[in-house]
Structure formats: structure tokens, C-alpha cells
Amino acid sequence: MIGLLFGLTFCGLLFTPVMLAACPARCECSEAALTMKCVSKDLRHIPTGIPRYTRNLFITGNHISRIGSETFRGLDNMTTLSLSNNGITELESQAFSGLHSLLLLDLSSNRLAVIHPEALAIPGGALRELNLSRALRAPSAIADLARSLRRDTLGALCALDLSGNGLGALPSGMFSRLPALRRLLLANNSLATLKNGTFSGLEHLEELDLTRNAFRTFQGESLGELEGLPQARLLLAQNPLSCSCSAWAFARWLNGSRGRAGDADRLACASPPELRNSSLLEAGTAAGGGCRTGEGIDLALQTPHVFLGLVLGFVGVVFLFVLYLNRKGIKRWMFDTRDACREALEGYHYRMEVDSDPRLARVSTTADL
Ligand SMILES: *[C@@H]1O[C@H](CO)[C@@H](O)[C@H](O)[C@H]1NC(C)=O
Ligand SMILES: *[C@@H]1O[C@H](CO)[C@@H](O)[C@H](O)[C@H]1NC(C)=O
Ligand SMILES: *[C@@H]1O[C@H](CO)[C@@H](O)[C@H](O)[C@H]1NC(C)=O
Ligand SMILES: *[C@@H]1O[C@H](CO)[C@@H](O)[C@H](O)[C@H]1NC(C)=O
Ligand SMILES: *[C@@H]1O[C@H](CO)[C@@H](O)[C@H](O)[C@H]1NC(C)=O
Ligand SMILES: *[C@@H]1O[C@H](CO)[C@@H](O)[C@H](O)[C@H]1NC(C)=O
Numbered sequence: 001m002i003g004l005l006f007g008l009t010f011c012g013l014l015f016t017p018v019m020l021a022a023c024p025a026r027c028e029c030s031e032a033a034l035t036m037k038c039v040s041k042d043l044r045h046i047p048t049g050i051p052r053y054t055r056n057l058f059i060t061g062n063h064i065s066r067i068g069s070e071t072f073r074g075l076d077n078m079t080t081l082s083l084s085n086n087g088i089t090e091l092e093s094q095a096f097s098g099l100h101s102l103l104l105l106d107l108s109s110n111r112l113a114v115i116h117p118e119a120l121a122i123p124g125g126a127l128r129e130l131n132l133s134r135a136l137r138a139p140s141a142i143a144d145l146a147r148s149l150r151r152d153t154l155g156a157l158c159a160l161d162l163s164g165n166g167l168g169a170l171p172s173g174m175f176s177r178l179p180a181l182r183r184l185l186l187a188n189n190s191l192a193t194l195k196n197g198t199f200s201g202l203e204h205l206e207e208l209d210l211t212r213n214a215f216r217t218f219q220g221e222s223l224g225e226l227e228g229l230p231q232a233r234l235l236l237a238q239n240p241l242s243c244s245c246s247a248w249a250f251a252r253w254l255n256g257s258r259g260r261a262g263d264a265d266r267l268a269c270a271s272p273p274e275l276r277n278s279s280l281l282e283a284g285t286a287a288g289g290g291c292r293t294g295e296g297i298d299l300a301l302q303t304p305h306v307f308l309g310l311v312l313g314f315v316g317v318v319f320l321f322v323l324y325l326n327r328k329g330i331k332r333w334m335f336d337t338r339d340a341c342r343e344a345l346e347g348y349h350y351r352m353e354v355d356s357d358p359r360l361a362r363v364s365t366t367a368d369l
Pocket of ligand 4: 196197220221224
């Protein structure tokens with residue numbers, strides 16, 4: 001009996017290190033939770049020997065510069081992969097191609113400069129959520145990404161986070177092959193306009209986050225893009241929105257579709273200065289009286305003009321008053337000036353007569369000789 005117990009204990013002791021050894025160095029594995037984590041362990045590569053049971057893999061806060069082809073081979077059941085904050089600069093083709101069950105891919109806080117075509121291709125993939133927040137660090141990366149998104153089949157993608165990437169423009173049609181997209185997060189970029197076709201194909205979009213960008217207003221193609229997303233709730237706060245007359249049409253549009261912009265009531269004017277921080281909708285209503293449609297009279301410009309007129313009028317009044325106070329001095333000055341002029345004119349007349357007399361002229365010429 002004791003021998004049996006001893007044997008079991010021994011077997012247990014023998015077995016435990018074997019179980020631990022199944023986890024890559026510097027990582028933690030939990031078979032119960034189907035999870036492996038390697039958090040801030042200064043890893044330079046994705047470790048080999050990831051347990052096949054892993055469904056949730058977190059390799060974050062390391063120094064991994066690239067993800068090679070088929071790095072995650074044989075992990076058919078993996079659903080969540082976070083590679084956040086690793087300084088990744090390059091995704092090779094087929095980087096995630098073995099992950100047929102992957103639902104969430106988090107690549108946030110990296111420095112992606114090169115995304116090879118088919119880097120995001122997952123044959124038969126079911127990817128629902130792709131997080132590229134603060135992940136793109138080169139202007140070329142957005143072009144690479146646009147090409148990948150158009151080419152690779154991410155037909156099940158529901159949420160795409162592209163916030164905090166400093167994006168100044170979005171390639172036309174870059175989301176056109178993402179028919180299932182519901183949430184598109186573009187907050188904290190540098191977008192000021194939306195080209196025709198930017199959001200084409202996003203028929204089911206439910207949320208579009210454009211907060212903290214560089215939009216002054218939405219008109220023309222930009223407004224057309226928003227109108228083309230009839231079901232989407234728009235988030236537009238913290239843009240440098242203008243409340244001048246040229247932006248009035250946008251305010252009216254917003255007012256007419258209040259349900260659309262979830263934060264319409266909280267939108268504030270950034271310019272003109274006298275309307276700064278007032279509500280866009282209220283300023284739009286007030287401007288409605290002052291702006292005449294089609295004529296482009298700018299309420300924002302009228303106020304400084306009135307001010308300038310008042311200042312000029314005041315200066316004129318002060319000038320006349322000073323003249324009045326000095327009327328005696330001025331009279332004396334006028335007399336002095338008149339006398340001076342008279343003297344000068346007389347001298348001039350005298351010289352004219354002398355010069356015009358040919359005899360005198362000849363005398364002076366011969367005298368010179
Ligand atoms: C993957 O999941 C399926 C069904 O849930 C299971 O039968 C299979 O054993 C899992 N594969 C691995 C390698 O754990
Ligand atoms: C994407 O990742 C960032 C940083 O890790 C996080 O704050 C954000 O909520 C994530 N986006 C989504 C849609 O979950
Ligand atoms: C906005 O994005 C920049 C990077 O482009 C980042 O440094 C900053 O922390 C972000 N701001 C917020 C409030 O997320
Ligand atoms: C946008 O492009 C479509 C064709 O792709 C065209 O029908 C439409 O008139 C364009 N809209 C604007 C505002 O240019
Ligand atoms: C803008 O208005 C909000 C309240 O509507 C206030 O909290 C904030 O301090 C104001 N900012 C400036 C710069 O006036
Ligand atoms: C805003 O809409 C309301 C009705 O929803 C309307 O009464 C009001 O006149 C509108 N204001 C402007 C400036 O269009």
C-alpha cells in the first residue's frame with residue numbers, strides 16, 4: 001500500500017516537469033484555460049513548440065521584428081492571437097495562414113512598415129476582429145494594408161480598428177471587400193476629407209468612429225461618403241469643425257439626421273474664433289439667419305468687418321476733433337504757408353522773367369565765357 005502511494009507520488013513528480021517542459025521557455029501555459037502567455041519577456045522570435053491545445057495566445061511587449069510565413073502552423077484551434085506591442089515591422093505572406101479558427105487578431109502598437117500581399121490571407125478564415133490601432137508606422141503601410149484588404153478574403157471581418165495611425169488619407173475602395181464589417185474605428189488620425197468611394201461596399205456598417213481627426217467640415221465627396229452609410233452611427237467629436245457659413249449645409253444635414261451622428265449634440269465649433277466651443281448645431285441654427293444660401297456671405301467674416309468700420313469711424317472722429325482743437329495753430333500755419341508760398345512764387349516769377357529774356361541770357365552766357 002505504502003509502496004503504491006510512493007510509486008504514485010514518484011510518478012507524479014516525474015510527470016510534472018514533463019508537463020512544464022511542454023511550455024516554451026519564458027512563457028506560461030495553462031491547458032485548463034487553453035492559453036499561453038509570453039508577456040514582456042524580451043523575446044526576439046515567436047517561440048517554437050506552442051502547445052497544440054492553445055486557443056488564446058498572448059505574445060506581447062517583446063522585441064519581435066517580423067512574423068514569417070506559416071509561423072503558427074498546426075494551431076488549428078486558436079481563436080485569439082495577440083501580438084500587441086512587439087515592435088513588429090514586417091508581416092510576411094501567409095503569416096497567419098494556418099489559423100483557420102482565428103477570430104481575433106490583435107496587432108496593435110507595433111511599427112508595421114511592410115505588409116506583404118496575402119499576409120492576412122487565412123484560407124477558409126473566419127477572422128472577426130482585426131486590431132491595427134497604432135500599428136502602422138510608415139506611409140507605405142496603409143497602401144500595403146489596402147492592397148491586402150482588397151485581395152485577401154476577410155469576408156467575415158466585423159470590426160477593424162485603425163485608430164492612432166496618423167492616417168492623412170484612405171485609399172479609395174480599401175474596405176470594398178469587407179462586406180460583413182460592422183465597426184470601423186478611424187479615431188485619432190489626420191483625416192480631413194473622404195474621397196469618393198472610400199467607404200464603398202460597407203453596406204452593413206453600424207459604427208464609424210472619426211473622432212479626433214482633422215475634419216473642418218463635411219461637404220461634397222466627404223459628405224457623400226457619410227450619406228452612403230445610411231445605417232451607420234457616426235462619431236465625429238474632437239474635430240476642428242468650422243461653424244462659418246460654408247459649413248452651414250453640414251450643420252443642417254446633421255440636424256436633419258440627428259440619429260446618425262451619435263454625438264451630434266456634443267459637436268463644438270473650433271472656428272471662427274468668436275464661435276469657438278459653441279455647439280455646432282446651435283451655431284448652425286443661428287447662422288441660418290445670417291447666411292444666405294448660395295451667396296456664400298460669411299457670418300464669420302461680417303463681424304470683423306463691422307468692427308473694422310467702427311474703428312475707422314472712431315479714428316476719423318478723433319482726427320476731426322484734433323483739427324478743431326488746433327484750429328488757431330492751423331490757421332497760423334496756413335497763413336505762414338501761404339506767405340512762404342507767395343515768396344517762393346514771386347522768386348520763381350522773377351527767375352522766369354530773367355530766363356525768358358534772350359538778351360539777358362546772352363549776356364550771362366558771354367560772361368561765362
Ligand atoms: C481542436 O478542437 C476540436 C473540437 O473542439 C478537438 O476535437 C481537437 O482535439 C482540438 N485540437 C487540438 C490540437 O487540441
Ligand atoms: C485595439 O487595441 C487597443 C490597444 O491595445 C485597445 O485600446 C483597443 O480597445 C482595441 N480595439 C478594439 C476594437 O478592441
Ligand atoms: C493618438 O495617436 C498617437 C499616435 O499617432 C498616440 O501617440 C496618441 O497617444 C493617441 N492619442 C490617444 C488619445 O489615443
Ligand atoms: C462617385 O463615384 C461614383 C462612381 O464610382 C459616381 O457615380 C458618383 O457620381 C461619384 N460621386 C461624386 C460625388 O463624385
Ligand atoms: C468648452 O465647453 C465645455 C463645456 O461645454 C467646457 O467644459 C470647456 O472648458 C470649454 N473649453 C474652452 C476652451 O472654453
Ligand atoms: C433642426 O431640426 C428641427 C427639427 O428636427 C427643426 O425644427 C429646426 O428648425 C432645425 N434647425 C435647422 C437649423 O435646420
